[in-house]
Amino acid sequence: MKISFAPLEGITIYCYRNMHHMLFPEGLDRYYTPFISVYKHQAFKKRDMREILPENNKGLEGKIIPQIMTSKADEIVWALKEMKKRGYDEINLNMGCPVATVVSKHKGSGMLADPDHLDEIFYEVFESGITDEVKLSVKTRLGLTAPEEFKELLPVLNKYRFSNVIIHPRVRTQMYKGEPNMEIFRWAYENSKNPISYNGNIFTAEDFYRIKEDFEKLEEIMIGRGLVANPALVREVSTGKKASGNELKALIEGMEGEYTKEIPTEIQIMHKMKELWFYMGPSFTMQDGGNSERLIHKILVSKSISEYRNAKRELFRKCVMD
Numbered sequence: 382m383k384i385s386f387a388p389l390e391g392i393t394i395y396c397y398r399n400m401h402h403m404l405f406p407e408g409l410d411r412y413y414t415p416f417i418s419v420y421k422h423q424a425f426k427k428r429d430m431r432e433i434l435p436e437n438n439k440g441l442e443g444k445i446i447p448q449i450m451t452s453k454a455d456e457i458v459w460a461l462k463e464m465k466k467r468g469y470d471e472i473n474l475n476m477g478c479p480v481a482t483v484v485s486k487h488k489g490s491g492m493l494a495d496p497d498h499l500d501e502i503f504y505e506v507f508e509s510g511i512t513d514e515v516k517l518s519v520k521t522r523l524g525l526t527a528p529e530e531f532k533e534l535l536p537v538l539n540k541y542r543f544s545n546v547i548i549h550p551r552v553r554t555q556m557y558k559g560e561p562n563m564e565i566f567r568w569a570y571e572n573s574k575n576p577i578s579y580n581g582n583i584f585t586a587e588d589f590y591r592i593k594e595d596f597e598k599l600e601e602i603m604i605g606r607g608l609v610a611n612p613a614l615v616r617e618v619s620t621g622k623k624a625s626g627n628e629l630k631a632l633i634e635g636m637e638g639e640y641t642k643e644i645p646t647e648i649q650i651m652h653k654m655k656e657l658w659f660y661m662g663p664s665f666t667m668q669d670g671g672n673s674e675r676l677i678h679k680i681l682v683s684k685s686i687s688e689y690r691n692a693k694r695e696l697f698r699k700c701v702m703d
């Protein structure tokens with residue numbers, strides 16, 4: 382069973398993946414890129430291309446799975462060919478994104494609205510022969526509004542040979558809230574003709590072990606927010622070693638350095654860093670055993686660079702041993 386880092390748009394971008402791999406290399410088998418859209422029918426945006434350029438993924442060869450987003454069969458075929466040309470042998474298709482602007486274009490979880498149409502799309506993709514040359518996996522939700530929709534969707538997926546069917550067992554309307562539906566997930570696990578992987582709400586080593594024990598034949602366990610919050614989570618489950626304050630600080634400072642190279646103003650860098658602090662903040666624990674919530678709150682509400690720097694300094698002083 383493999384362990385993977387879920388794609389998180391705006392967070393698990395190439396510089397983050399490199400930094401994460403440098404600091405926490407143990408146990409993680411693969412990283413999915415945030416979704417790369419097919420643009421104007423047959424193009425990738427330059428910004429998205431950075432995710433897959435070999436020079437941006439040095440040392441991670443064989444561990445990167447590009448994720449594409451489009452719902453047109455010819456665009457999927459084109460994207461698979463392009464990715465293959467660039468040396469990738471497995472590509473993931475986004476069938477889960479719940480954002481309204483995406484769904485309204487029938488992309489992401491919008492692809493789940495009509496099982497017959499989904500069948501037509503995959504028929505064309507698999508007919509093209511490209512899937513004999515490069516593996517195609519999907520990352521999907523259970524449906525748009527009701528988990529039972531998956532009972533109509535799985536038979537469609539079962540008609541084709543996907544390398545991996547990664548299920549985030551929520552429906553679109555749940556966004557990232559509410560409980561994953563483990564009953565329908567188990568039904569899918571037991572009835573899929575393709576390898577099945579689990580994604581959703583793994584925040585602790587115990588969450589991970591529970592899924593692993595309950596579903597012994599999973600192809601992969603994929604972790605997103607839990608791994609951003611605790612970047613050593615996979616190391617923890619494979620070697621027992623938890624993240625130190627110093628390691629968390631190294632990732633924060635490393636990413637601030639990376640963003641400084643790309644983002645023009647300090648205030649924009651601060652806003653970008655707050656996304657990371659939002660997830661990682663709670664992983665910092667005070668050396669005296671106290672609650673670090675107040676310190677993280679100060680970081681998240683800081684309005685100026687000086688407020689941000691002071692709040693950060695205070696948190697590091699109280700949470701990180703030299």
Ligand SMILES: Cc1cc2nc3c(=O)[nH]c(=O)nc-3n(C[C@H](O)[C@H](O)[C@H](O)COP(=O)(O)O)c2cc1C
Nearest residue numbers: 387388389390415416549580581582583604605606
């Ligand atoms: C900020 C954010 C960005 C995301 N971007 C993507 C994405 O680009 N592609 C994708 O398939 N899922 C994306 N997701 C969904 C995650 O990959 C994952 O399925 C979801 O967070 C549930 O897993 P988790 O509970 O382990 O985080 C995103 C989620 C969040 C919160």
